[in-house]
């Protein structure tokens with residue numbers, strides 16, 4: 001039996017290690033709708049799609065990120081349950097992927113970081129170094145990858161202009177949920193991107209660890225499989241996409257210093273290595289949580 005402290009699960013942004021870029025071509029199979037909310041006066045339809053300043057439809061990176069993150073969180077919790085965590089053991093599951101609305105993994109910092117002036121001018125706010133330690137000891141694997149209130153995200157999803165396919169206007173009718181029939185005078189129209197519309201997915205990863213890259217690749221595979229839908233109106237069958245032309249590029253410190261172009265990584269290799277790391281981390285994290293010992297655990 002050896003006793004050791006928690007492994008470092010991620011790099012901080014203050015030291016450059018490398019930068020990766022995951023790209024893919026995404027094509028709408030069933031129609032895609034990322035809406036701008038209710039139309040402004042003078043628009044052509046009630047529920048338009050999002051457009052940039054030049055009027056070009058685009059898919060906001062945040063909407064793709066949100067969809068992939070939700071899946072990644074469910075996957076992390078599922079992996080913890082598969083290696084022995086109880087599905088109802090919130091403490092240990094939160095160590096793997098917290099509930100952002102309920103007990104957020106970094107809530108402890110918000111609580112300890114309350115500045116209380118008036119005690120002889122002495123501030124009890126956390127020093128930066130204490131904060132770093134608290135984050136490292138408490139952050140869940142989902143927040144360590146996708147970001148949290150006290151931690152910038154390791155992944156940035158770029159907004160993606162729609163390359164092929166213009167939006168089409170469809171008619172909708174509001175159904176009275178109680179009566180199950182069309183509510184009088186509740187017709188509206190909405191815009192969708194037709195099947196065949198494409199955009200380039202581009203994700204920038206800062207100092208990503210293999211397990212983080214693998215987590216993202218797994219979410220992308222689920223999108224490809226149809227298990228994740230993008231945008232709204234999923235209940236009407238929208239948001240199914242195909243994912244092709246995937247690539248993973250990496251720029252090292254030397255590339256930055258020597259003006260190098262970086263290299264294309266073998267995705268299968270990164271995926272395999274990352275999943276091995278992910279399994280170890282998930283198991284370690286939930287056991288750590290269930291033991292109620294924040295920074296140490298028994299490893300046999």
Ligand SMILES: [Zn+2]
Pocket residue numbers: 097098099104105106139140141142143144148
């Ligand atoms: Zn978290």
